[in-house]
Amino acid sequence: MTTSTGEPRRRRRPDERREEVAQTARDLALGDGLAALSLRSIASSMNVASGLVAHYEPSMEELTASTFRHVVAVELTEVRALVDDAPTGLDRLDRLVTTLLDPERDALSTIWADAWSLGRRMPLLARAARESMDSWHSYAREILLAAVAEGSVRTTEPDLVALELFALVDSTTAYALVSYRTPKERNQLVRRALEQALGLESGILARRA
Amino acid sequence: MTTSTGEPRRRRRPDERREEVAQTARDLALGDGLAALSLRSIASSMNVASGLVAHYEPSMEELTASTFRHVVAVELTEVRALVDDAPTGLDRLDRLVTTLLDPERDALSTIWADAWSLGRRMPLLARAARESMDSWHSYAREILLAAVAEGSVRTTEPDLVALELFALVDSTTAYALVSYRTPKERNQLVRRALEQALGLESGILARRA
DNA sequence: TCATTTATTGATCATACGATCAACTATTCG
């Protein structure tokens, strides 16, 4: 049973409903992970029949993949907003790491971990993951190139270091999901490694944590 | 229906059966991941009623956690066997990385990714993951300390570098599950990062890949 | 106001899950 005094069940325009389904799926995924997405869980969040959700989505795998894609794209936009206006390249790098490792962010970490785990069996999700990773990678690359240009960091392989940055962040946030090590230790790990990758004086990033 | 000419259903001693259940669960996990473990999937692999599996296991979460624990412990033993007899500390480090990144190993990668993903909802699995990670960490630490002692690598924080090693390996193997980057790129990434963490001449590890 | 369109429902199918337990039967022991 839904709410006893159920609203008289409104009828919406297809694109409106489509958007509502997508939004609900995103909220659900952010709350309980990609594995929590089901026709019924989404439908019940919308107070709607499960058939309606199915009516708008070709398959659960597609819905899962597109939800992942959208959630991660929004996150990238939000992180940019927090990072891009920092004064120097080093500040931006610092803020990027701080933001990505923020414990408040573990809803996102869950989603990434789900993507890697479920991706093995869901090709569409795997594809979405690859493409999203490329977006993030090119953002980190952009930040690193700027920092190199201003002379605050030094590397001959910004692409590789950008990859390394996410390798460190991704594993570290996955560790957080099982409470391995403390936030402080995980932060230290990432920052010390980045210092070495970027020819920074020891502690210059770590001290900011 | 099982095989039509079913064997006359043997009765085994409890510890024998217990071991058979555990072994079957391990094989299944190695084939299809931790998420593929269910009373019925295990029972059907054994040609046995699902109730039998339940009879020997307190709960699926416990079975999942203990299966994970065992699979990962065996893996550590196997890796040690491949690595420990290398002549120098640097050789052992090289072999460790090579082995951990071996594409043949992706059954194990799946299991680790499953553990981080499922661990958020399965406390016993999360605990098993933490403890297993500690075992692996202390093994890497051991290798690094020996390499430091022989003077082939240099670091003031072997614990941190051991953590970093797995951070790189774990993310990289998760990437492999969704086919992000090539084995070669993933290898490069880990090796270049380790070189910098260990004060090694550029390429000294990477060239071995 | 009535007819047309179509968003939405709700039931249904086939399948899967963990868990529980009385009944059955293979084995062992007296």
Add this chain to the structure above:
DNA sequence: CGAATAGTTGATCGTATGATCAATAAATGA
């Protein structure tokens, strides 16, 4: 050889999944 022991079955309960579709009812236009 018969009885006690205990490993094993198979059915069952409650719940969950994705997918499909006829029927319904809300909105729109004539």
